[in-house]
Amino acid sequence: MTISSAAQAAPLSPFKKLTMDGRWLASLIMILGVGSASMNNFLSSAIMPDIIRDLGGQQRAFWVLSLFQIGSILAGTVTGSLKARIGARPLFIAAALSFLAGSFVGGAANSLEHLLLGRMLQGLGEGMIVSLCYTLISDLYPENAVSSVFALLSGVWAVSAGIGPLTAGILTESWSWRAVFYANLPLSLMLLVLAITVIPSTTRDKSTSTQSSDKMSMFPRLGLLAVAVLLIAYVGELRSLPHITGALVVGLLLLLLAVKWDKQSATPFIPRSAFKFTGILGLGMWVTLLLSIASAARVVYGAAMGQVLWGLSVTQASYAMAITAFTWTAAAWIVARVQTPHAQTSLIRLGTLNIIAGTLLTVVSLYTMSLWIFLLSSVFNGAGFGMSSQFLKKAIIYAETDDERDRASGFIGPLQAAGMAIGAALAGLLAGLSGFSVPGAQDLITLENASQSGPILFLIMAGIAGIAALLAFKMPRMV
Template identity: 40%
Template sequence: MAVSSPAQDCPPHLFSRDRAAGTLALMLGVGSHAINGFVTTAVLPDIIRDLGGQDRAFWVFSSFEMMAILAGCLTGAVKVRFGARLPFLLATSLLAFGSTLAGLSGSLEGLIAGRAFQGFGEGMIIALCYGLIPDLFPNHVAPRVFALLSGVWALAAGIGPVSAGLLSELWSWRAAFLVNIPLVLLLFVLMNTALPAGSAVARSGHKPEQSTGSNRIALRLLLLITSIYLLTVIGEAQTPVRLALTILAGLLAATILLKIDANSIRRLFPRQAFRLETLIGLGTWIVFLTSVVAAVRAIFVTTFGQVYWDMSVTEASYVAAGLAFSWTAFSWVSARAPSRKRELTYLVTGPVLIAIGMAMTGYSLETRSLILFALAAIVAGAGHGLSSQILMRSLMYTAKGQEQNLVSSILPTISSAGIAIGGGLTGLIAIQTGLITPGAETLLTKAAIAQSGALVFYTNAFLMLVPASAMMILRRRLILVESRDVKADRA
């Protein structure tokens, strides 16, 4: 795959003088996003005991996710127009302000507002981190970058709950938010050192795209906010009909948004996003659908461990974290693939392993096998690790010009949106199968898990066959595109 990058003349080591600041900044940016999620989950009981508002606890997470997705959708276009330094200044400022507001808040409403500012800042940061990978690293170095970042996620999964507990015991839950402030300052210094100056269009040498379309920015922002709101409040729906209608309304708003955006002068999304006939479009669908299916693990695995096997919160968290550790290990396997042919083999193998991991989880619930339950997380993690970075890298480096900025920045946001929608879809499946009874005092019981838990995971294993099949089509398209690029380079 022929790739143009300003970093091609640099030595390949990630921590060489030319790359150290950028590598450390990406690690800190991704790590901050990951740890914030784990830490907030761990200290939520202390927050509710101190501030009250158990009926509004949902918004501690939803306000963050809603604003993070909104920021991620806007970041690619902002980076194209202004470069990365100005957005990073805004993002780090919002994250610092939100962390301070949440950490010092005397009410749950104030904490929710702080989480919203945190979410917008973190959403921009994670989108910028992935958007900067093609700017800072050539294609042949990128596999090691993705493997390193997956290691950061695994480390966050390992130390997040423990660090939150220590901070809470040594001071209070407020420390979990206030600790962000020195980290944000360090992140800004590193990014200011590593970031290329100027806008993405100016640096690339590509002329700005000419379009005869209109802008309609107000309409697009309205549709964007509407779709994000609907798709992140799915968890508040109390009946299957309301849940289904909320999902459909959110998807309809998103579909109209993409159609209008594709013909706009300054686009928010890649022109080919979600267009099945294109390589980028098919790839974005795979990222989205894989995240939709993966949501079931995020929602139920830790809770199943506690309820079904009487594990402590920490024990169940580390069983679930087996996925993150396995993801990291197999990301390094993927990064060391000896040839592009082997990479493409990993690409199509990964989704199959994810489906197998889902099915194994279902079988472990039928047989009450804790060992198989833990092993299933490792198998699913192996699937993600083998294929995820190859998929994202292929999409990033196939896109050209300002499309590369839009594709690179939007991929983590598509994943977050998929998890949000997947949470709603999983809830709908759980209600229909009897795993969850709306209005019940207890969310899950051993009897309900024994009766319906396996079916929920078998259903998601079956759904995972859709992106697995699409990945095989994507593999063929990648081979054709890369063969064509090689012939063009030789000519």
């Protein structure tokens, strides 16, 4: 019996779909590509105090994280469009080399300026690698395996959340913070080898005649996007509510202008149907963006809540937050076998409702000062994302034709990152206005005002998640 006939005779397990017909190498690329991004996300935050003690420049510590984020969003945004023109293989090689160079420069840095250069190169490489992984899913896997791929990637994030803080501590204590950067070197070389041997070099966009003036517009478009993201990210460094409000409003306006300008271009970076309030792609991107915004408050304040409100240690608070990632993975693997479009659409809608419930439970945990309710809210949030995220991304990827598919799938990563940046800035503004977090205070949140002002912040985030749910119910059913 052939593999194909066996597949028709009995449903394949998610693991089998990821490894049969030689696809284990493709799955390895996904694990290493997304895994490197997730691990660096946790490791970089953990080693920041050691970097500042060694290199100095505490007033510029913001840039160590933000330059990586800005580079990642910019590189991820252009990935889909570039892949359609020149193919995935040369892009992946360039991204792996950028990540390799950034890791070496960062590890060898003897000044904060050199470290910032390394972080920017890392961000450009990582952003492109993650977006390429998303664009390659439809090239390397059959459609019935896509849910299993995203379940695998959620597992990668969960493992990173579990071992990230511990790994950072071991590497830093046994050598120094530089070991975190140098550990990426063999990983970069593995990605480089896999890019050369596994990734296809085919392109989708066969057109060669594009006005040079439109090609030149890509640089000011990217510049405008970079300024917008920078302003939004810089909100986290501001200590005055008027300054926070001004930076957030101007950043959002510039972001809207950048998106509008891009969609009018003959060579756009994002799909033309993005952010419309009709169709699977437009509504799917709105749902993805709004859920990222709504979840940012937990990411920013969750660990601090565990430490300040319930006296958890740094490690305990980190693992309390990691419950969301663990539950996300468990739910994703449970529903990965679901193949009918009707059921997948229902899971997207049910997932958004779970996220609303989890956010409302966070409100209750602050009213009652209950750690157990807070942990339960993490379970609901993780389960909500686990049952909906993979099918939402699948819907975005397959909503467009081949000409637009690379742009749609490549934009998923930057869209989520932008949503987190907007959500973090909005959460900072709301926390300052409500008194949940006092700008310039030593602690991120205030114990005295937590039960009175904290619920207001998360009620607003629940409302944003509610808008996402309404749009999810408006989405046409997948076919």
